[in-house]
Amino acid sequence: MRKHARRALEAEPLLTADDVAKRLNVSTDWVWDHSSRKKPLLPVIRMGDGTLRYRSSGIEAFIDERERISSLGRRAS
Secondary structure: OOHHHHHHHHHOOEEOHHHHHHHHOOOHHHHHHOOOOOOOOOOOEEOOOOOEEEEHHHHHHHHHHHHHHHHHHHHHO
């Protein structure tokens, strides 16, 4: 990754599970489940104390991927 792009990601504020739940319009329990054991797996950052954090860019990429997969499924029908 280029140095500038890496710096931009590093400056990106991290989201909480509550933030992600609101963005995805799901429960916080859903976010926790899909951060570790259920598919589709959310991109997560595990902090040393067990706290979970998320990059907004990772969540947006997750949404884009889910949309792409949904669109492929519709075309196959």
